[in-house]
Amino acid sequence: MDLWNIFDKEWIPIGVWVESALQWVVVNFRFIFQAIKVPFDIVLTALEDGLTEAPDLLILALIVLIAWQAGGRRLGIIAAVCMTAIGLMGAWEESMTTLSIVLTCVVFCSLIGIPLGVLAAKRDRFWMVLQPALDLMQTIPSFVYLVPIVMLFSIGNVSGVIVTFIYALPPVVRLTNLGIRQVRPDMVEAARAFGASNRQTLYKVELPLALPTIMAGVNQTIMMALSMVVVSSMISVTGLGQMVLRGIGRLDMGLATVGGLGIVFLAIVIDRVSQSFGQSSRDRNHQKWYETGPIGAVRTLVRK
C-alpha cells in the first residue's frame, strides 16, 4: 500500500457504524418513534383539517379579527392585506398547510419548552446540562438530521413538524429561563414573605412578570419554525415550502416566487400577531385585553 496516501483507505468506518446502529434502532424501537408521532399527528390533523376545509373567507375573517384583537386596528389591516394577497396569488391552500405545521410546532414547543425553561431557571445544574443540548439543536445543520428523522418517523407532514420542533425549541427554553431569572428578587421575596408556596410564587408572580420575555421566546420559535418550511419540504412536507422546492427543481421561477412571497406574507402576519400577544396590559394603559379590539367594540355595543 502506498504509505504516502494512507487516507485513501477508510480506517474508521463511522458511516457504516452509524448506519448499522440506526438500522438496529429502527428495527427494534420503531414503535416508540411511531408512538411519539401520535400527539403531533392529532394536533396537526385537527388544525390542518380545520384550516383547509373551512371556507377561505371565514378563515380570513378569523385571522383578521385575531390580529385586530391582538395588536389593534392597524395590525388588523396589515393581516387583511397580507392574507388577501396570499389568496389572490393562488397559494391559499398551501399557506394553510404551512400555517398548521407552524402552529402545531408552536404548541409543542411551548408545552415542552416553557416548563423546561422554568426548571432551568430554578436548577443551575440542570441548566448547565441543558445548555449544550440546546446549542447542539441549533447548530447542527438541519440537513444532517433529516435522514435519521425520516428513517425513524418516515416522511410527511408529521415528520416535518418533528424536524421543525427540534430546530425551533431552543429559543423558547432560553428566553423562559432568562425571563424567570430576571424577575426582581424582592418581588419573589415579597411573595414568600406573605406566605406563598413555591408553586404560588411561580404562577402568581414569576410567570406573569416573565411573560413578555417568554413571549419573545415564543415569537423567536415561530420565526425559526417558518425558516424551516423550505428545508422540511425535502422530506415531502407539503405547503408553501414545497412550492418553492418544486419551483427550484423545475427551474420554474414563477412557482418559486409565489411560494416565497407566501412565506414572507405569512411570516409578517404571524410575527406581528405573536409579538402583540407578548405585550402586557401595562403597555396598553392597563386596559384589559377584552376591553380593546373587536371584543371590546362588541362589549360596548352590547352595554348600550
Add this chain to the structure above:
Amino acid sequence: MSEAQIECRDLWKIYGKRSDEAMQAVLSQGLSKEEVRDRFGCVLGVRNASFSVRKGEIFCIMGLSGSGKSTLVRHVNRLIEPTAGEIHVAGKRVDTMGEEALRQLRAETIGMVFQHMALWPHRTLGENVGFGLEVRGVPLAERRKSAEAALESMELAGWIDHYPDQLSGGMQQRVGLARALAADPEILLMDEPFSALDPLIRRQLQDQFLSLSEHMHKTTLFITHDLDEAIRMGDHIAIMNDGEIVQVGTPEEIVTNPVNDYVADFVEGISRIGLISVETIMEPLDGRDPTSRQIRIDAELGQIIDSFMDDQSPLTVRDRENTPVGLITIKAALKALRG
C-alpha cells in the same frame, strides 16, 4: 420574658458552601469575619445576635449597609435560614417550624414592608394588598373587603383598582404598608421602609406610621440606617456593626451612654433635646432645702434650658406626687446638652 413577642437567641448566619465547618471553627477559635472569609470562603452575615422585642413596641435595628441588619430581620420570618440559634415569634419556635406552619405564620402573623416597595406591577392595588389572604385561599369578596379597609387606613381609599405604576413613591410605600396590615398581623417587619423616599414624604410617613401604631399596638421590627429615624421611631434600638449587635437600649441610653467608639461616632451629631430626661441629669437633694424654682420630673431638656435663660440658680425637681426629689444646676444641664 413572657411578653417578648419576637426573640432571637444566639443567632448566627454564615453564607457559603462550607458554612457548617466555618461555624464550628468560629465557635471553637473565635475567628473574625475576615478569617472566615479567607479560610472557608464563607461570608459571616450575622454573628451571635440575641435580642427580644416586647409586645406592642417598636424595636429599631440600626446599622450601616452591610452591617447585617436586613439579614437579621429576615430570620424572623425565616426568609433566610439561620446557621445556628433559636428564633421565637409569638410564642412559636420558628427555626424548627415545618413548611406549612411557616407559610401560615408568614401570611397571618407577620406583615413585611420592603425598602423598594416590591409591589407587583401586574396586580392592582387590591390584588397586591389582598395577596397574603389570596394564598391562604380566602374568597375574593372577603379579600377585597380587607384590602379596602387596609387601603383606607393608609388614606388610599379610591385607588383599589389602580396599578402601582400609577402612584407616586410615597403612595406606593403606603400601599406596601397596607399590604403588610391587610391580614391584621401581630407583627410588622419593616426593612428600611422609608429610606427610598424624599425627606418631606419620609417625615410624613413616619408620623403617619407612629400615630397608626399608637392605636394598633403592632409589635414592630424596624430597620433603618438613619439614627435620627431610629430615635424618632424606636422604643428600643439595637445598633449593628459587622453582623454583630453592638448595643441595645432605649434611645436615651444609646445617646447618653454609648458602649464604644463606634456607637459614640454615630451619636455625636444627634440633638439631645427631647431625648434626655430630667432624672438622668439631676443631683439628689441630700438634705439640701428645695429652692423656690421648680420643674416637673417629666420635663424635657428644652424646658430646663428655657428656665435657665433669665435665672441661673438651681431648679428643684418634683415628682408626680409633688415631693421634691432632686436639684438641677445649670452646669448639669449644659453638660447634658454638650454630651
